[in-house]
Amino acid sequence: MGAVHSRHITNKHRFVGFALIGLVVYILSNIVDEWRAYQGATVAVFVVAIASIILLTGYSGQISLGHGALLAIGAYTAALTQIYFSAPIWICFATAVLMTALVGAILGMAAARLSGPYLAGTTLAFAVGLPSIANQFSILGGEQGISFDAGWPPLSLGETFTQYKWFLWIATLAALISMWWVQNILRSRYGRGWRALKSNEVAAELSGITIGRSKVLAFTVSAGIAGLAGALLAMTVNNVSPSAFPLALSFSIATGAVLSGVSTLGGVMIGSVALVAIPLIASSISDRWSGSENLELLLPEFIVSALLVLTVFLAPKGPIEKFRSRHSK
Amino acid sequence: MLRIKNLVVDHGAIRALHGVSISIEKGQLAAVIGANGAGKTTLLRTLSGLNKATDGSATWGDLNILHSKPESLVRHGISHVSEGKSVIPELTVSENLELGALWRRNRKESAQSKKEVVDLFPRLGERLSQRADSLSGGERQMLAIGRSMMAKPQLLLLDEPSLGLAPLVVEQIFQSIRDLTTSLGLTVLLVEQNAMGALKIADIGIVLNLGSIAATGSAAALRDDPAVRAAYLGF
Amino acid sequence: MFEFFNTLLIGITAGSIYSLMAIAIVLVWRSTRVVNFAAGGIALASTFVGTTILEITGSFWIALPIAMLAGAALSAFIEFFFLRPLLKRSGEKTQEIFLPIIATLGILGIIKSVLQFVYGDRIGVLTPPLSDRGFIVSGESIALSPLRLMILGIVLLLMIVLTLVFQRTNLGLSLRAASFSPEISRLSGIRVDLIRTLGWAISGAAGATAGILQTTNGSGSVSPEAFEFSLLLVFGFVAAVIGGIESLVGAVAGGLTLGVILAIILMYFGSSLVFFAAFVILILVLFLRPNGIVGVKGGRRA
Ligand SMILES: Nc1ncnc2c1ncn2[C@@H]1O[C@H](COP(=O)(O)OP(=O)(O)OP(=O)(O)O)[C@@H](O)[C@H]1O
Ligand SMILES: [Mg+2]
Numbered sequence: 001m002g003a004v005h006s007r008h009i010t011n012k013h014r015f016v017g018f019a020l021i022g023l024v025v026y027i028l029s030n031i032v033d034e035w036r037a038y039q040g041a042t043v044a045v046f047v048v049a050i051a052s053i054i055l056l057t058g059y060s061g062q063i064s065l066g067h068g069a070l071l072a073i074g075a076y077t078a079a080l081t082q083i084y085f086s087a088p089i090w091i092c093f094a095t096a097v098l099m100t101a102l103v104g105a106i107l108g109m110a111a112a113r114l115s116g117p118y119l120a121g122t123t124l125a126f127a128v129g130l131p132s133i134a135n136q137f138s139i140l141g142g143e144q145g146i147s148f149d150a151g152w153p154p155l156s157l158g159e160t161f162t163q164y165k166w167f168l169w170i171a172t173l174a175a176l177i178s179m180w181w182v183q184n185i186l187r188s189r190y191g192r193g194w195r196a197l198k199s200n201e202v203a204a205e206l207s208g209i210t211i212g213r214s215k216v217l218a219f220t221v222s223a224g225i226a227g228l229a230g231a232l233l234a235m236t237v238n239n240v241s242p243s244a245f246p247l248a249l250s251f252s253i254a255t256g257a258v259l260s261g262v263s264t265l266g267g268v269m270i271g272s273v274a275l276v277a278i279p280l281i282a283s284s285i286s287d288r289w290s291g292s293e294n295l296e297l298l299l300p301e302f303i304v305s306a307l308l309v310l311t312v313f314l315a316p317k318g319p320i321e322k323f324r325s326r327h328s329k
Numbered sequence: 330m331l332r333i334k335n336l337v338v339d340h341g342a343i344r345a346l347h348g349v350s351i352s353i354e355k356g357q358l359a360a361v362i363g364a365n366g367a368g369k370t371t372l373l374r375t376l377s378g379l380n381k382a383t384d385g386s387a388t389w390g391d392l393n394i395l396h397s398k399p400e401s402l403v404r405h406g407i408s409h410v411s412e413g414k415s416v417i418p419e420l421t422v423s424e425n426l427e428l429g430a431l432w433r434r435n436r437k438e439s440a441q442s443k444k445e446v447v448d449l450f451p452r453l454g455e456r457l458s459q460r461a462d463s464l465s466g467g468e469r470q471m472l473a474i475g476r477s478m479m480a481k482p483q484l485l486l487l488d489e490p491s492l493g494l495a496p497l498v499v500e501q502i503f504q505s506i507r508d509l510t511t512s513l514g515l516t517v518l519l520v521e522q523n524a525m526g527a528l529k530i531a532d533i534g535i536v537l538n539l540g541s542i543a544a545t546g547s548a549a550a551l552r553d554d555p556a557v558r559a560a561y562l563g564f
Numbered sequence: 565m566f567e568f569f570n571t572l573l574i575g576i577t578a579g580s581i582y583s584l585m586a587i588a589i590v591l592v593w594r595s596t597r598v599v600n601f602a603a604g605g606i607a608l609a610s611t612f613v614g615t616t617i618l619e620i621t622g623s624f625w626i627a628l629p630i631a632m633l634a635g636a637a638l639s640a641f642i643e644f645f646f647l648r649p650l651l652k653r654s655g656e657k658t659q660e661i662f663l664p665i666i667a668t669l670g671i672l673g674i675i676k677s678v679l680q681f682v683y684g685d686r687i688g689v690l691t692p693p694l695s696d697r698g699f700i701v702s703g704e705s706i707a708l709s710p711l712r713l714m715i716l717g718i719v720l721l722l723m724i725v726l727t728l729v730f731q732r733t734n735l736g737l738s739l740r741a742a743s744f745s746p747e748i749s750r751l752s753g754i755r756v757d758l759i760r761t762l763g764w765a766i767s768g769a770a771g772a773t774a775g776i777l778q779t780t781n782g783s784g785s786v787s788p789e790a791f792e793f794s795l796l797l798v799f800g801f802v803a804a805v806i807g808g809i810e811s812l813v814g815a816v817a818g819g820l821t822l823g824v825i826l827a828i829i830l831m832y833f834g835s836s837l838v839f840f841a842a843f844v845i846l847i848l849v850l851f852l853r854p855n856g857i858v859g860v861k862g863g864r865r866a
Pocket of ligand 2: 369370412
């Protein structure tokens with residue numbers, strides 16, 4: 001688990017690591033074109049979303065198949081805050097986090113009473129049910145949705161500074177900050193409580209952890225982070241509509257978490273990059289082979305699914321743990 | 330004849346049995362006694378195929394027991410009543426019994442066996458259509474033994490049948506076990522915390538301590554052994 | 565009143581199909597403690613088999629049983645080659661349900677993309693054997709047609725057969741025993757591995773039937789990305805959870821409850837609330853009864 005290795009890594013090390021990642025993204029953002037910058041921003045969005053699942057499932061042991069709906073709440077909140085209060089973008093992000101955390105707390109109270117398949121079913125129904133009610137309220141814009149505009153990059157960054165490069169910066173910064181914060185909360189009293197809970201509920205309760213409160217807290221924190229991911233996603237596509245949050249999105253996030261290794265935060269980049277890169281790889285494969293449109297459509301799903309099954313079989317704890325266990329032997 | 334040689338069993342990093350050798354003749358009732366964690370349950374679970382052995386051998390007649398699955402050992406006459414009233418609470422008493430003879434695929438024989446078990450434990454007969462979770466502890470133990478008798482076993486492995494039962498019921502159960510052994514010519518390996526009771530009905534006794542055999546001998550001799558008395562019989 | 569009666573009929577028909585899907589999910593859960601999303605893919609694939617057979621033979625009554633066999637075979641195949649090794653390795657740790665869920669999601673994706681590869685843009689057509697024109701009652705056409713009657717009849721028949729198998733046969737006793745207590749079952753001589761595969765096979769057949777009926781009750785055609793099948797999978801799973809995930813009776817109760825309430829909502833409140841309503845129903849049921857309609861308190865997770 002994450003805790004085992006983090007004992008050797010001090011906060012200073014971690015800060016240097018994060019700063020390095022930031023630097024790499026900064027340099028990359030100056031070389032790559034618009035399209036790559038957009039993809040980079042999407043990777044950052046997935047990092048945040050997947051981290052939120054890993055926190056919930058990997059550390060507190062609860063299941064969610066409905067994180068796509070939480071992303072939707074974050075996205076709509078951010079957009080509404082902008083439309084009705086003309087708030088600056090970082091306020092929009094903050095309200096998205098708070099609002100989604102609130103919903104997460106409510107959902108978490110229901111979830112704390114449920115286990116296994118009941119929780120899986122509830123979150124699944126949530127994922128399917130929530131985005132569809134957007135059609136019911138005119139302020140949510142129906143199928144077309146509503147726009148969310150992060151604005152042009154400040155002029156001080158120069159004339160040539162592009163929109164997507166700006167998104168990439170914002171998303172990366174948000175991802176770094178939230179990862180930093182998640183790392184800290186996982187090493188706090190609460191994080192230790194979640195891990196105790198996951199390995200043995202009875203023992204955790206005996207050692208003074210209030211199971212219900214601890215689970216609700218995990219759901220709340222996870223939801224807050226998912227809300228941020230949702231707002232970031234809305235920023236990168238300039239728009240919020242029900243069709244942006246299908247059940248497939250929830251499944252993608254869960255998939256990304258498994259590809260990253262659901263029991264440790266360390267691999268979160270792997271799943272995020274995979275989710276963005278696989279469709280590209282697939283389309284270049286199908287281009288080279290046949291150029292068949294059908295193949296191009298189905299290949300990404302096939303590759304992701306096959307990878308998923310392989311990961312569950314070959315590295316159920318994720319690629320990072322696999323690597324680590326091989327080298328510690 | 331059950332022959333166990335140098336049996337070693339590990340639970341992950343924990344070694345539960347350190348080279349145990351036991352030999353029991355056909356028709357004998359052998360009591361295995363020992364403190365909590367001595368490895369008694371592990372021994373029985375290994376003999377019935379639920380646990381894997383690390384090393385050693387075990388044979389029942391010509392049959393090599395280790396490396397076989399429980400469901401095929403049953404077909405060779407080895408039946409295990411596991412620790413803690415091994416019945417399925419959601420099924421009725423009758424279904425629990427039938428379960429024991431399902432593999433024989435012979436409804437007539439199964440009905441015949443059921444009649445025999447009911448003769449042996451009349452209290453079960455009165456409760457055939459009741460769910461097993463409505464039974465008392467003693468009745469459940471009878472049902473568990475009855476279920477394994479449905480398979481017409483030759484070697485019966487019993488794990489603490491007296492667990493949690495009132496002294497009077499314990500005596501009844503022990504008496505039934507003794508009667509069964511004698512009347513059907515069964516070979517029985519009886520694991521017990523209730524060392525006194527077990528040694529009273531057993532032919533031979535085996536004392537297990539921390540995964541090794543501390544003493545063996547005729548049950549009567551063990552009952553009189555001062556060391557055994559002090560350690561396991563409490564007087 | 566007339567309209568309400570019609571809505572009820574529509575709901576019961578849809579609900580009975582969800583019940584079948586819920587049964588498919590419950591059977592797998594009971595036999596291996598796996599939440600099986602691949603059930604949706606199995607239903608889809610066997611429905612395609614059904615359409616092909618229908619095309620060749622022209623008979624719905626040949627296509628249906630063959631589709632059921634195909635579903636059973638595919639489901640057993642998945643259990644044998646994917647889930648069994650996976651569960652063996654995880655040492656039957658029952659609280660770990662996330663990875664098997666993800667594995668079945670992956671299998672669902674593989675099935676869908678293989679179907680997409682084979683069928684491409686073509687769709688499978690499933691012409692119903694009976695008319696979908698409603699019976700006329702006092703001059704008005706009601707929502708009950710020969711086709712709907714056939715659907716209800718098939719579901720009812722299957723449920724009776726399943727009940728008889730589970731309650732009256734040796735196979736049924738083995739299936740129940742193996743799901744409640746695998747260890748005691750093995751000690752009693754039951755080949756639990758085999759029984760589990762059979763449980764998956766029966767589930768596959770039930771899912772295949774659900775798929776065929778869902779298609780005939782709906783648009784009459786099926787494509788690899790068919791929305792009707794996502795619907796079937798999601799509502800089938802929700803119905804299973806409402807019913808307590810362990811119980812076949814619960815699955816039927818859950819499916820009918822869901823079908824009827826959703827039909828009423830569709831009729832009187834519009835389509836955009838249907839999915840959210842499913843979520844609300846689930847939350848309400850679990851709030852009142854955390855182990856589902858038929859679930860036992862502190863239900864066993866053997
Ligand atoms: N599944 C397991 N995993 C790890 N260790 C185990 C397992 N089962 C048993 N052990 C260990 O093996 C040793 C022997 O256990 P066993 O259950 O065989 O003892 P026992 O003699 O039956 O005790 P009791 O009288 O309490 O039933 C113990 O130290 C126990 O902790
Ligand atoms: Mg024991």
